[in-house]
Amino acid sequence: xxxxxxxxxxxxxxxxxxxxxxxxxxxxxxxxxxxxxxxxxxxxxxxxxxxxxxxxxxxxxxxxxxxxxxxxxxxxxxxxxxxxxxxxxxxxxxxxxxxxxxxxxxxxxxxxxxxxxxxxxxxxxxxxxxxxxxxxxxxxxxxxxxxxxxxxxxxxxxxxxxxxxxxxxxxxxxxxxxxxxxxxxxxxxxxxxxxxxxxxxxxxxxxxxxxxxxxxxxxxxxxxxxxxxxxxxxx
Amino acid sequence: xxxxxxxxxxxxxxxxxxxxxxxxxxxxxxxxxxxxxxxxxxxxxxxxxxxxxxxxxxxxxxxxxxxxxxxxxxxxxxxxxxxxxxxxxxxxxxxxxxxxxxxxxxxxxxxxxxxxxxxxxxxxxxxxxxxxxxxxxxxxxxxxxxxxxxxxxxxxxxxxxxxxxxxxxxxxxxxxxxxxxxxxxxxxxxxxxxxxxxxxxxxxxxxxxxxxxxxxxxxxxxxxxxxxxxxxxxxxxxxxxxxxxxxxxxxxxxxxxxxxxxxxxxxxxxxxxxxxxxxxxxxxxxxxxxxxxxxxxxxxxxxxxxxxxxxxxxxxxxxxxxxxxxxxxxxxxxxxxxxxxxxxxxxxxxxxxxxxxxxxxxxxxxxxxxxxxxxxxxxxxxxxxxxxxxxxxxxxxxxxxxxxxxxxxxxxxxxxxxxxxxxxxxxxxxxxxxxxxxxxxxxxxxxxxxxxxxxxxxxxxxxxxxxxxxxxxxxxxxxxxxxxxxxxxxxxxxxxxxxxxxxxxxxxxxxxxxxxxxxxxxxxxxxxxxxxxxxxxxxxxxxxxxxxxxxxxxxxxxxxxxxxxxx
Numbered sequence: 001x002x003x004x005x006x007x008x009x010x011x012x013x014x015x016x017x018x019x020x021x022x023x024x025x026x027x028x029x030x031x032x033x034x035x036x037x038x039x040x041x042x043x044x045x046x047x048x049x050x051x052x053x054x055x056x057x058x059x060x061x062x063x064x065x066x067x068x069x070x071x072x073x074x075x076x077x078x079x080x081x082x083x084x085x086x087x088x089x090x091x092x093x094x095x096x097x098x099x100x101x102x103x104x105x106x107x108x109x110x111x112x113x114x115x116x117x118x119x120x121x122x123x124x125x126x127x128x129x130x131x132x133x134x135x136x137x138x139x140x141x142x143x144x145x146x147x148x149x150x151x152x153x154x155x156x157x158x159x160x161x162x163x164x165x166x167x168x169x170x171x172x173x174x175x176x177x178x179x180x181x182x183x184x185x186x187x188x189x190x191x192x193x194x195x196x197x198x199x200x201x202x203x204x205x206x207x208x209x210x211x212x213x214x215x216x217x218x219x220x221x222x223x224x225x226x227x228x229x230x231x232x233x234x235x
Numbered sequence: 236x237x238x239x240x241x242x243x244x245x246x247x248x249x250x251x252x253x254x255x256x257x258x259x260x261x262x263x264x265x266x267x268x269x270x271x272x273x274x275x276x277x278x279x280x281x282x283x284x285x286x287x288x289x290x291x292x293x294x295x296x297x298x299x300x301x302x303x304x305x306x307x308x309x310x311x312x313x314x315x316x317x318x319x320x321x322x323x324x325x326x327x328x329x330x331x332x333x334x335x336x337x338x339x340x341x342x343x344x345x346x347x348x349x350x351x352x353x354x355x356x357x358x359x360x361x362x363x364x365x366x367x368x369x370x371x372x373x374x375x376x377x378x379x380x381x382x383x384x385x386x387x388x389x390x391x392x393x394x395x396x397x398x399x400x401x402x403x404x405x406x407x408x409x410x411x412x413x414x415x416x417x418x419x420x421x422x423x424x425x426x427x428x429x430x431x432x433x434x435x436x437x438x439x440x441x442x443x444x445x446x447x448x449x450x451x452x453x454x455x456x457x458x459x460x461x462x463x464x465x466x467x468x469x470x471x472x473x474x475x476x477x478x479x480x481x482x483x484x485x486x487x488x489x490x491x492x493x494x495x496x497x498x499x500x501x502x503x504x505x506x507x508x509x510x511x512x513x514x515x516x517x518x519x520x521x522x523x524x525x526x527x528x529x530x531x532x533x534x535x536x537x538x539x540x541x542x543x544x545x546x547x548x549x550x551x552x553x554x555x556x557x558x559x560x561x562x563x564x565x566x567x568x569x570x571x572x573x574x575x576x577x578x579x580x581x582x583x584x585x586x587x588x589x590x591x592x593x594x595x596x597x598x599x600x601x602x603x604x605x606x607x608x609x610x611x612x613x614x615x616x617x618x619x620x621x622x623x624x625x626x627x628x629x630x631x632x633x634x635x636x637x638x639x640x641x642x643x644x645x646x647x648x649x650x651x652x653x654x655x656x657x658x659x660x661x662x663x664x665x666x667x668x669x670x671x672x673x674x675x676x677x678x679x680x681x682x683x684x685x686x687x688x689x690x691x692x693x694x695x696x697x698x699x700x701x702x703x704x705x706x707x708x709x710x711x712x713x714x715x716x717x718x719x720x721x722x723x724x725x726x727x728x729x730x731x732x733x734x735x736x737x738x739x740x741x742x743x744x745x746x747x748x749x750x751x752x753x754x755x756x757x758x759x760x761x762x763x764x765x766x767x768x769x770x771x772x773x774x775x776x777x778x779x780x781x782x783x784x785x786x787x788x789x790x791x792x793x794x795x796x797x798x799x800x801x802x
Binding site for chain 1: 533550554555557703704705706707708709710711712713714715716717718719722739742743746749750751752
């Protein structure tokens, strides 16, 4: 491990060479939007919101997987990046059926806050209005695929932390969707331990506790960092 | 075991160059016993046109006539001009018969002693054949792809033994670097550089992978090359294994290529039988083995990180690079991954020297490339040309141009990540840089020729539908963006789009191109962008005048919005 110095948005910063741009930025209170990344889980690199400019590279780089290097110069904001992030979040809104006013996660939703931070006040792309069925077969939780953004946090937490691998993705492209076990109802899953980790890490109201009403579902993903810390110490 | 048996079993393996020469001599002697050799093409195109029956009919007729000792009937490789399938070639006379059916058996056998049958002959001196330069498809049609001895008789595996006994791994990499060979999968990354990065990686376990997951619409180069020259590809992979320090290789072929899968599996068995794979190859300390992995037919499996995930048994999803496979690939170990055709160039480069190879092609793009000519063109099939050949020579001289009465409009190169090139740009040379500057892409080598009945918006829509269906769904821009782009193109072809839709289309293409995770998404907007660049008038005609000038989206000159029948 080496300590490197780099520049993010004209600010001279230091970081360890095993850290990513996102980690260093976060440590210095520089906000880079992201929906799939979550501290304590493996990186996915799928939401593309954390793309940043690195001087000397003509391609944009995902901050969640790009390691910092000595002398690196990074820009996390630009008109172009803002346009891209704007469009990607719009795409998410058109892909599912997101109706904030009736959602259990209203005001506690990462998709919603990301959109607000980006200043999205309307959607210019046409809505796709997919037809998706809610799975409320589990005794404690509900899975509403209409609100799913396929960040796969639930898949990763279930596999990597709980070790159950109840969740996975089936289908391809726009038909990708989450399944439990071998595409069985969640309530009939034999692998699910009902630990609720997937619910806590879900950034939207797609996974929630039964009995919650509009805006009542507040998620707590902090447990992941404690587990990560404990695992590190255990080693 | 008596002495005789011992000798035989010794002769069955190839441990040195002398063994190889002996095997080649024996095979040449065997072939020389026959007055003439007949090769019936057993490529996928010929087989689907009935060449298996032709082979059976010829063999049984020769047997009935008691002429088995005079004439050798063998299954052969592809001749290239697949539009005239099934094909039969006669050697040493070098006569090629086209469109053969079992009914022609007697005529062909009758003519063997006399002069060739004119009505069935195909002019194999025509520019289709004469203008090609063959390295990967060397000895085209003259090798029985099932027999390892056929390949050895024409110098096969001499490069492998030369490398193992006379060259150090770094010398091999030096030779490949000097040749200027670039990746034939499409992106054109320098092969020598890739090999050297894997060779330098510090790990006791390394892998070599051959990417044969060809999935571009209109592309069949890798299929043909694997079907006809499995030994050459495997020899190239083994040399690569030696150069980078790997002891295990995987050939990743898509399941749809069943002939190729069978032949590669057979080739691996035969190489193992002759000790050209396994432990102590060529009596050296080099150990190397190969296995086939069959892909489930997802286009994204051609992307190297997705391919690796698929071999590992996972869902074929690409992962962000870096780390590149050269550093952390299959099961986290350094992995060399090259296209079929790249491996096909290795043995010839070692045999003839890097200088020989570097003299072919252009300044920056050396050597030859195979292309699959298809679409509205007279001579469809597989051709291999020196890089730097112009598109015009390719389409009009080699391909014979578009059929009479039709007018050339555009050629699509590079598959779904490629672009459409109009007639005005046909004098551009075929190389990595020139195609890129035209907004297209070398790709793996598909070349689809279109005439004036093709609508460019419709073509873009077709490719976008392909990309949307083949998107793995991991990243948002590709998963959702391609669907929106497709919907907009659909709207345009129905004459219902506005100019605002057009600017939204351009904006979406920009987003998908620059934010997608892997090459599939990044390349997906290319067919739209290139047709917008060269054929914007067609988009405008659909949007402003509500007509399709080519008559593909609706009757020519008629308002696209009008229902076909109101009753």
